[in-house]
Amino acid sequence: MRLTVHGHDLYAYTGGRPFDPAQPTVVFIHGVLNDHGVWILQSRYLAHHGFNVLAIDLPGHGRSGGAPPASVEAAAGTVLALLDAAGVPRAALVGHSFGSLIALEAAAQAPGRVTHLALLGTACPMKVSPTLLDSSLNTPEKAIALVNTFSHSTLAPPPSALGPGTWLYGSSRALMRRVLAGNAQANVFHTGFKACDDYANGEQAMAAVQCPTLFVIGRHDQMTPPRSARALARLARQGRTVEVDAGHALMSEAPDAVLFALRDFLAA
Numbered sequence: 073m074r075l076t077v078h079g080h081d082l083y084a085y086t087g088g089r090p091f092d093p094a095q096p097t098v099v100f101i102h103g104v105l106n107d108h109g110v111w112i113l114q115s116r117y118l119a120h121h122g123f124n125v126l127a128i129d130l131p132g133h134g135r136s137g138g139a140p141p142a143s144v145e146a147a148a149g150t151v152l153a154l155l156d157a158a159g160v161p162r163a164a165l166v167g168h169s170f171g172s173l174i175a176l177e178a179a180a181q182a183p184g185r186v187t188h189l190a191l192l193g194t195a196c197p198m199k200v201s202p203t204l205l206d207s208s209l210n211t212p213e214k215a216i217a218l219v220n221t222f223s224h225s226t227l228a229p230p231p232s233a234l235g236p237g238t239w240l241y242g243s244s245r246a247l248m249r250r251v252l253a254g255n256a257q258a259n260v261f262h263t264g265f266k267a268c269d270d271y272a273n274g275e276q277a278m279a280a281v282q283c284p285t286l287f288v289i290g291r292h293d294q295m296t297p298p299r300s301a302r303a304l305a306r307l308a309r310q311g312r313t314v315e316v317d318a319g320h321a322l323m324s325e326a327p328d329a330v331l332f333a334l335r336d337f338l339a340a
Contacts, residue, residue, distance in 0.1 A: 087119020103169030196274025
C-alpha cells in the first residue's frame, strides 16, 4: 500500500490483506537501517486476525521516498500524517529501537489518536557511542558488523521466524546493506543513529501518553539494556512489561514470544 505523506510516497505493508475501515489499525515502525520486513511474522498474523496492519518503511528507507527523518520528532510527525493519509482516526503504534522512540513521541504529540503503545528494545535516552556514530558515517560496513554483533544473542532463530537454520547475523547484515545502498542521496544509517542520540524528550513524552503501554524487553539486549527500558516503564501510567529470551533483535530471535505479547496486549 502506498500513501502520499508530506509530498512523497510512503510504503506500508498490509500483511497481505485489504484495508478495512471497520477494523482496528496497528502501525509498525522499524529501527535504524531496517525496513517493514523485520515485522513479517507479527504483521502477517495480526493482519489475518482482525486488524489492519500498516508496517511502514520510514521516509528514505526501503520503498519509501523522501528524506530520512533527521529527528525523532520529525519522524513522529510522519507517522501522524500517515494516519491522516490512510483515513485512520486512531491506531495502535508498535515501534522497535529508533521506531520505539518515534512511536512514543507520536503518542505524546497526539495522545487522543493512539489506542495502544508497544515499545520494543527501547531506552531513553538512547545514546549511541561516538565510535558507532563515527563508523556509521565513515566506515558503515564496520558499523554494520558492530551493530549485528551487539544486537544478537544467538546464531539461529526458532523455526517460526525466517525458517529453520536461518543465519540471523547474515540476514540482518544483508538487510542493513540493502537499506543503506537503497538511498544514494543520504546516509540513512548515520541520520538514524544521530536522531536517536539527539532525542531528549523521552521522559516528558512518556508523561504525556494516555493509552496503555507495553514494554517488550530482551533479557540479553546490549544495545538498549533492560535496566533502561524498566526505568522508562516506571513512568508509564498504564504500563506493563514482558521480558523475552533475546537480544536487541527481538522480532527474529524471539518471534513467537513477541507476537504473543503483542496479541495479548492488543486484545486487552
